[in-house]
Amino acid sequence: REDERVSELVMVIEDEKEIRxxxxxxxxxxxxxxxxxxxxxxxxxxxxxxxxxxxxxxxMLPGANGLEILRELRGEPKTHDLPVLVLTARxxxxxxxxxxxxxxxxxxxxxxxxxxxxxxxxxxVRRARxxxxxxxxxxxxxxxDLDAREVRxxxxxxxxxxxxxxxxxxxxxxxxxxLSRDELLRKVWGYDFxxxxxxxxxxxxxxxxxxxxxxxxxxxVLGSGYKFVPPAATTxxxxx
Ligand code: CA
Numbered sequence: 001r002e003d004e005r006v007s008e009l010v011m012v013i014e015d016e017k018e019i020r021x022x023x024x025x026x027x028x029x030x031x032x033x034x035x036x037x038x039x040x041x042x043x044x045x046x047x048x049x050x051x052x053x054x055x056x057x058x059x060m061l062p063g064a065n066g067l068e069i070l071r072e073l074r075g076e077p078k079t080h081d082l083p084v085l086v087l088t089a090r091x092x093x094x095x096x097x098x099x100x101x102x103x104x105x106x107x108x109x110x111x112x113x114x115x116x117x118x119x120x121x122x123x124x125v126r127r128a129r130x131x132x133x134x135x136x137x138x139x140x141x142x143x144x145d146l147d148a149r150e151v152r153x154x155x156x157x158x159x160x161x162x163x164x165x166x167x168x169x170x171x172x173x174x175x176x177x178x179l180s181r182d183e184l185l186r187k188v189w190g191y192d193f194x195x196x197x198x199x200x201x202x203x204x205x206x207x208x209x210x211x212x213x214x215x216x217x218x219x220x221v222l223g224s225g226y227k228f229v230p231p232a233a234t235t236x237x238x239x240x
Contacts, residue, residue: 009035026117052082053083149162
């Protein structure tokens, strides 16, 4: 089911509620998770906290405007690669030039068609993925097929619940990185509050049981969360 996928998180910063809602509605319909902010300050705060996969950014905002936000993002190691689609009410070439100069990846003039917006966001997210764009991630004997939502261990299909699949896919995708329980709750469960972190532990325990000999691939990071460490023999690159 579409709504159970680990979908990319797109952030929208736009002060006009109608446009914000329009963007959110259409991106959600296209299968993305969406976080929204109505001003630059809140937007930046959320951005650094939730690390979205793409940003839809209005240029004309109260307080810090879009260009200032762009500059800040590009100067920050965590977000300097973040794909950004800039929205502006004006079609002036000046805005476009300034936007690109400050690091926008793409540009859309209001009023825009929702379909066009979704197409642009899709292209940005896709482009942001390193080469290959294979829907399968390989980690040693483990294959995570994102399209089929199947995990195979040495070719044998594992029976996972949708949530277990999402969690494992997320861990594999961010292999080698310590992921806090809070981040996992936000990104895998889609919670935007600090929830019951024990939920994460329960799911990790079940995943480990299903991974059998591979249970050690999900390492516990003391005082933090979990890290997926692929088996040593791994040479095959994943999609990230
Ligand atoms: Ca605006």
